[in-house]
Amino acid sequence: xxxxxxCHASTLNEALNNKKTITYKHMIxxxxxxxxxxxxTLANHIIDRYDFDIIKCSQPKGDxxxxxxxxxxxxxxxxxxxxxxxFVYGEFVYxxxxxxxxxxxxxxxxxxxxxxxxxxAHIIYCHxxxxxxxxxxxxxxxxxADTKKIKKTVELxx
Numbered sequence: 324x325x326x327x328x329x330c331h332a333s334t335l336n337e338a339l340n341n342k343k344t345i346t347y348k349h350m351i352x353x354x355x356x357x358x359x360x361x362x363x364t365l366a367n368h369i370i371d372r373y374d375f376d377i378i379k380c381s382q383p384k385g386d387x388x389x390x391x392x393x394x395x396x397x398x399x400x401x402x403x404x405x406x407x408x409x410f411v412y413g414e415f416v417y418x419x420x421x422x423x424x425x426x427x428x429x430x431x432x433x434x435x436x437x438x439x440x441x442x443x444a445h446i447i448y449c450h451x452x453x454x455x456x457x458x459x460x461x462x463x464x465x466x467x468a469d470t471k472k473i474k475k476t477v478e479l480x481x
Contacts, residue, residue, distance in 0.1 A: 331370040350375075350404040351395075355412045355450035364369045365409045365449065376401065387414055387465045388431040393458060395438045405425050411435050412446075418480040453477050 352369060354362040361377075370377050378398075383390045391411050398405045411432060418425035427435075453474045460470055 331411040335385075349369045349398060351398060351407060351442050352405075352413075353407045353439065353444055353446045354412045354449060355410060355446060355480070357451070357456055357473070357480055359448040359463070359465075360451045362408050362449045366406045367449070369406050374406065376403045376405045377408060378405060382417070383414070383426065387411075387426045387437070391427075391435050392438060395435070395442060399442055412480075416476055420475060420479065422429065445462050446462060448480070450477070450480065 352375070354366055356362055366377055367377075369375050373424070376398075378394060380391075394407070394410075411427065414427050415425045415432070419426075456473050456477070459465075459472050460473075
């Protein structure tokens with residue numbers, strides 16, 4: 324299925340096709356963005372074509388700072404190139420939208436970013452229009468989504 328979502332991947336293609344970058348001890352590609360914008364599709368393409376591992380994140384069960392840092396440490400220990408399908412930035416969108424606030428502080432976010440940067444992380448933001456996102460929810464019969472919050476989610480990610 325082809326999506327019209329936009330994933331800014333020109334630097335990704337350059338990085339993936341640069342043997343020096345690919346042989347770096349770790350390469351992490353973090354895919355962020357609203358639901359139904361092609362993150363998982365892109366993740367599957369990357370793992371199939373470039374033999375990356377994948378970690379799919381969802382709402383943290385415990386302390387989000389500890390959970391996100393553990394993910395990065397696990398990747399560091401594995402020595403494998405890894406795609407993370409949704410990571411820390413969603414907490415600053417979905418936390419306030421569904422729980423009233425993010426469970427992370429800006430200082431914690433910065434510490435996570437610094438750790439990710441030290442592991443050669445690249446962030447790709449996948450996005451689309453609220454109308455296209457809503458259409459995909461309807462086409463795929465996703466009942467758990469609140470389509471009334473799509474516009475707000477798009478605004479918060481931007």
